[in-house]
Amino acid sequence: MKLPAKYWIPGGAIAVFIATEVTLRLAFGLGTPVLSQADPQTGYRFKPNQKVFRFGKKVEYNQYSQRSEPITPQKPSGTLRILMTGDSVLNGGNPTDQSHTIAELFEAKLAASGQKAEILNASAGSWGIGNQLGYLRKFGTFNADAVILQIGTHDLTQPTSNSAGIGHHPAFPTQAPLLAVQDAWTRYLWPALAGKLGLNSSGADFSASPTSQDPDKQYRQNMQLLKEIVKLVRSKNIPVFVLFTPNRYDLIPKPSVPKYKSEFLRLLLSLQVPIIDSHKAWSTLPPTTVETYFRDEVHLSVAGNGAIALELFGELCVRRRLPACATDGRNLSPGSR
Numbered sequence: 001m002k003l004p005a006k007y008w009i010p011g012g013a014i015a016v017f018i019a020t021e022v023t024l025r026l027a028f029g030l031g032t033p034v035l036s037q038a039d040p041q042t043g044y045r046f047k048p049n050q051k052v053f054r055f056g057k058k059v060e061y062n063q064y065s066q067r068s069e070p071i072t073p074q075k076p077s078g079t080l081r082i083l084m085t086g087d088s089v090l091n092g093g094n095p096t097d098q099s100h101t102i103a104e105l106f107e108a109k110l111a112a113s114g115q116k117a118e119i120l121n122a123s124a125g126s127w128g129i130g131n132q133l134g135y136l137r138k139f140g141t142f143n144a145d146a147v148i149l150q151i152g153t154h155d156l157t158q159p160t161s162n163s164a165g166i167g168h169h170p171a172f173p174t175q176a177p178l179l180a181v182q183d184a185w186t187r188y189l190w191p192a193l194a195g196k197l198g199l200n201s202s203g204a205d206f207s208a209s210p211t212s213q214d215p216d217k218q219y220r221q222n223m224q225l226l227k228e229i230v231k232l233v234r235s236k237n238i239p240v241f242v243l244f245t246p247n248r249y250d251l252i253p254k255p256s257v258p259k260y261k262s263e264f265l266r267l268l269l270s271l272q273v274p275i276i277d278s279h280k281a282w283s284t285l286p287p288t289t290v291e292t293y294f295r296d297e298v299h300l301s302v303a304g305n306g307a308i309a310l311e312l313f314g315e316l317c318v319r320r321r322l323p324a325c326a327t328d329g330r331n332l333s334p335g336s337r
Contacts, residue, residue, distance in 0.1 A: 017181070024180035029054040031180030033187070034061070034094065036124075036172040038163035041134040044172065045124055057097040064139055067091055067101060067121040075143040080110065080117040080325050083142055085132040086150025087209075089245050089299060091123035100302045102150075105309035113317070113327050120144070125171065126209045129225045130160025136232055145324040146316070147233045149226075152245040153258040153279070154298065156222060157215040219260050223267055230271055239322065242268060243312065246279035248294045255283035276315045278308055 024030040033054070035047040045065040052059050062070045075081040084090060084103050092101040099108075103121035110117040120142060122135050132149060141147055167174040170187040177183045212218035233240040250258050258279070268275050282290050293304030300308070316322040 021180050024184055028180075028184075029056070030183040032176055033173050033183060034059050035174055035176070036166050037174060038166045039134075039138070041138040042124075043127070043131045043134060043161045044163045044166045045135070047174075054094040057094060058099070059094060060098050064120075064142075065122070065124075067098070067123060068103065068119070071118060071120065071142070073142070075118070075145075076116075078116055080115055081120065081142065081144045082106075082117070082146045082148060082325075083120045083122060083144040084148045084150060084243075085127075085135055086123040086243075087127045087131075087152065087155060088123070088125035089152055090121060090150040091125060092305070093125060093299065095295065095299075096302070096305070100305055102300075102305045102308050102312075105306050106312050109309055109313040110317070110325065113313075115317075115325055115327065117325070123150070126158075126161045128155055128158040128160045128209070129222045129229070133225050133229050133232070134160075136229060141233060141236055141238055144238055146239050146241060146322050148241045148243050148276075148312070149229065150243045150245060151226075152298070153247045153250055153261070154209055156258070156260045156264055157212055157218045158222070159210045159212050159218055160225075161210055215260075219263075223264075226267070227271065230273060240273055241316070241322070242273055242275045243308070244275055244277045244279055245300075245308070246282065248290075248297045250279055251282055251290045252287055252294075254287070255279075274315075274321055276311055278311060281311055282307075 021031075025032070029052060032052050034052055035050060036044055037047050039045050042065075046061045046067070048061060048063045048065050049070075050061050060067065060069065062068050064071070090102055098104060101121060103119040107117050107119040110119075122132075122139070124131070129149075129151065136147075166172045170191070177186070230240055244261075244264075246258070250256060261279070265275070282293065293300055293307055295301045295304075317325040317327045320326040
């Protein structure tokens with residue numbers, strides 16, 4: 001039976017819409033975003049027990065809202081367990097496959113050295129130092145051999161993020177949209193269009209971190225929060241380290257010392273908290289190399305994540321700053337050095 005001509009246009013439009021919807025879901029993973037939830041202690045966190053694929057990248061969260069595979073509460077015998085907490089730099093977001101996050105690459109290097117390990121990735125976009133403290137208070141330290149706090153230049157003066165945007169900001173949905181087309185429009189297309197038109201909009205995978213009207217005061221408050229973290233972790237006889245990550249403008253076009261960093265280093269020294277300083281390490285590299293470590297002004301590329309994973313392995317294990325993972329590196333394959 002031949003379809004009357006008056007139905008061609010609406011029929012064709014419906015067919016195109018269905019094809020677009022199916023393509024967005026199957027090819028790009030849209031319509032099934034990573035979901036978030038408000039939390040009185042952490043501000044917010046990703047909902048536990050979810051695994052999605054976005055733009056071909058695997059994103060998985062375990063039962064403790066860590067971007068890691070499911071774990072047992074108690075550390076398995078013979079396993080090195082390190083808990084890392086941090087913001088979107090550590091998390092990686094949707095643009096970063098699970099296997100290419102800092103934590104997973106660090107774990108892979110440990111495995112290549114013959115060390116069975118679990119590197120737990122407790123992080124979320126726009127988390128500040130206060131959010132990390134909230135997570136540790138809520139969930140504890142998981143019988144870890146060490147805790148590593150990822151703190152970036154912007155975190156030194158960033159207020160603790162709250163749950164105000166959860167369920168309202170497109171980057172932090174609490175439930176899946178009805179349609180993949182809706183997901184594409186609200187999270188990616190409209191924010192891009194609004195940006196070109198000079199309109200105020202939000203979207204993408206990480207919202208802008210909250211800023212303080214009084215950075216000096218906020219820095220002092222954050223350092224008090226840091227002291228509380230150190231006290232909490234050490235009360236469990238667990239060593240604590242800081243991984244300091246730079247922003248792109250701290251290094252490009254030429255290296256500069258971020259404001260508050262010198263004061264921050266003095267505090268860590270007084271607290272006897274060892275630091276793995278990526279800003280210092282990358283300041284000696286050619287700008288062309290450093291450029292490859294960033295995918296935007298703050299977030300790292302796979303190459304940047306790999307460079308940090310190598311620094312962590314070198315500082316903590318090869319140089320024996322963490323005796324539990326000490327190694328001479330002789331078991332590493334050439335490609336993992």
